[in-house]
Amino acid sequence: MPIVDYKVPVSVDEAVIMLKGCNTAVKILAGGTDLIIQSKPAGSDPLTVVDIKSIDSMMTASIDDEGLTLGPAMSCAELTARDDIKSVYPGLIEAAYLIGSTQVQGRASIGGNLSNASPAADTIPALIAIGARCIIAGPDGERVVAVEDFVVGVGKNCMAQGELLKSIQVPPPEAKTSDAYLRFIPRTEMDIAVAGAGVSITMDSEGVCTAARIAIGAVAVTALLVPAAAAALVGSKLEESALQAAAAAASAASKPISDRRGTADYRRHVVGVLVKRAVSIAAQRAQEQ
Amino acid sequence: MAKIHVSTTVNGDAVEFLCNPGETLLDILRNDLQLTGTKEGCGSGDCGACSITVDDRLVCSCLVLAVEAEGKAIGTIEGVADKDQLNVIQQKFLEHAALQCGICTPGLIVSVQALLKENPEPTEEEARYYLAGNLCRCTGYDKIIRAVLDAAETMRGAA
Ligand code: FES
Numbered sequence: 119m120p121i122v123d124y125k126v127p128v129s130v131d132e133a134v135i136m137l138k139g140c141n142t143a144v145k146i147l148a149g150g151t152d153l154i155i156q157s158k159p160a161g162s163d164p165l166t167v168v169d170i171k172s173i174d175s176m177m178t179a180s181i182d183d184e185g186l187t188l189g190p191a192m193s194c195a196e197l198t199a200r201d202d203i204k205s206v207y208p209g210l211i212e213a214a215y216l217i218g219s220t221q222v223q224g225r226a227s228i229g230g231n232l233s234n235a236s237p238a239a240d241t242i243p244a245l246i247a248i249g250a251r252c253i254i255a256g257p258d259g260e261r262v263v264a265v266e267d268f269v270v271g272v273g274k275n276c277m278a279q280g281e282l283l284k285s286i287q288v289p290p291p292e293a294k295t296s297d298a299y300l301r302f303i304p305r306t307e308m309d310i311a312v313a314g315a316g317v318s319i320t321m322d323s324e325g326v327c328t329a330a331r332i333a334i335g336a337v338a339v340t341a342l343l344v345p346a347a348a349a350a351l352v353g354s355k356l357e358e359s360a361l362q363a364a365a366a367a368a369s370a371a372s373k374p375i376s377d378r379r380g381t382a383d384y385r386r387h388v389v390g391v392l393v394k395r396a397v398s399i400a401a402q403r404a405q406e407q
Numbered sequence: 408m409a410k411i412h413v414s415t416t417v418n419g420d421a422v423e424f425l426c427n428p429g430e431t432l433l434d435i436l437r438n439d440l441q442l443t444g445t446k447e448g449c450g451s452g453d454c455g456a457c458s459i460t461v462d463d464r465l466v467c468s469c470l471v472l473a474v475e476a477e478g479k480a481i482g483t484i485e486g487v488a489d490k491d492q493l494n495v496i497q498q499k500f501l502e503h504a505a506l507q508c509g510i511c512t513p514g515l516i517v518s519v520q521a522l523l524k525e526n527p528e529p530t531e532e533e534a535r536y537y538l539a540g541n542l543c544r545c546t547g548y549d550k551i552i553r554a555v556l557d558a559a560e561t562m563r564g565a566a
């Protein structure tokens with residue numbers, strides 16, 4: 119769709135009015151690393167873009183006793199440079215760091231990665247694992263949707279036309295909680311996940327896992343939260359048998375396709391391995407706190 | 408469709424241009440501002456030939472709308488040399504023969520400049536990862552990396 123109009127709101131309210139008042143198809147522009155490519159092929163409907171980067175709250179992040187508040191349009195480069203966020207959510211930063219090249223990270227945003235809703239998006243399992251919620255603004259006010267419910271299909275999110283992802287919020291973690299994100303690609307850089315796993319693990323002082331959230335990516339239409347994998351870990355000391363059970367639960371929950379990046383069987387196996395490894399990393403981080 | 412007026416800064420100079428809302432900054436740089444040092448390889452964010460900086464942040468100009476340049480500071484390959492005096496990075500690319508056809512070179516030099524600003528002492532691995540978004544079909548990268556590490560060392564010595 120060719121871009122025929124460009125608007126720059128300076129507040130969320132103004133953006134909502136602009137989104138609603140458009141007489142062409144309308145898309146929200148943050149980093150543009152997906153949108154600008156999608157708008158290049160000539161033909162069909164004209165498109166209006168609403169650039170949300172002049173809205174201050176879209177471009178900033180804060181972390182304090184209230185938890186983490188992420189401006190959805192902030193670039194991955196800016197986010198991954200934030201040591202205060204990395205110290206609490208190293209897994210989320212790991213995921214953001216895996217998106218594209220240095221150049222792409224200079225523009226690409228977490229809100230865009232989430233809204234664009236690729237099944238292989240790296241930040242989505244990482245956000246699900248830490249219990250992130252989407253604050254959505256619209257003509258009728260705000261609503262809150264868990265990240266695992268935000269994405270509803272390949273390239274589809276739950277927002278209606280006229281709605282806007284206003285912020286991403288994560289409640290403060292329990293003591294001795296940490297996260298990790300791992301993905302598998304056939305090379306070490308510049309590729310799309312064959313499978314991914316985002317996990318958050320809470321330990322007690324005896325080395326027992328007291329809470330877990332396990333999310334898997336690139337192995338179904340959307341990233342999946344896998345409660346059965348978490349259940350296999352809680353109450354255990356993360357012995358090999360518990361890790362193995364979590365891996366098996368993740369593999370069983372996956373519904374992968376075969377494509378040139380890997381066969382369904384391969385993905386099913388690899389996602390279990392990634393869960394196991396990510397759990398060990400997150401648990402180690404939690405215990406070091 | 409009405410053209411949009413944009414005021415920006417390119418390599419320190421105030422610049423104004425008119426553009427269509429869907430036009431990329433890469434197209435405006437090359438076709439309107441005659442700054443053809445920035446190259447187009449893929450047009451889809453994969454090759455890095457179009458690398459520039461926007462407010463000191465390294466980006467692909469093929470993935471930036473020209474209208475987004477309003478009020479920003481743009482840096483391109485044309486701003487790297489000091490008039491006729493090559494920058495250290497450019498000099499080291501020549502010394503190490505870090506180019507063959509040259510189409511990737513402007514993007515690489517802009518990227519290397521951003522790398523060394525962020526990290527004046529990169530390891531070979533750090534340099535290779537940072538530059539993974541700059542593709543080169545000719546050199547095999549080895550000479551590029553040698554030039555980068557040599558430039559870094561020279562710049563540290565001069566600092
Ligand atoms: S032309 Fe922009 S990345 Fe290839």
Ligand code: FES
Binds near residue numbers: 507510511543546
């Ligand atoms: S020198 Fe030819 S592409 Fe790099």
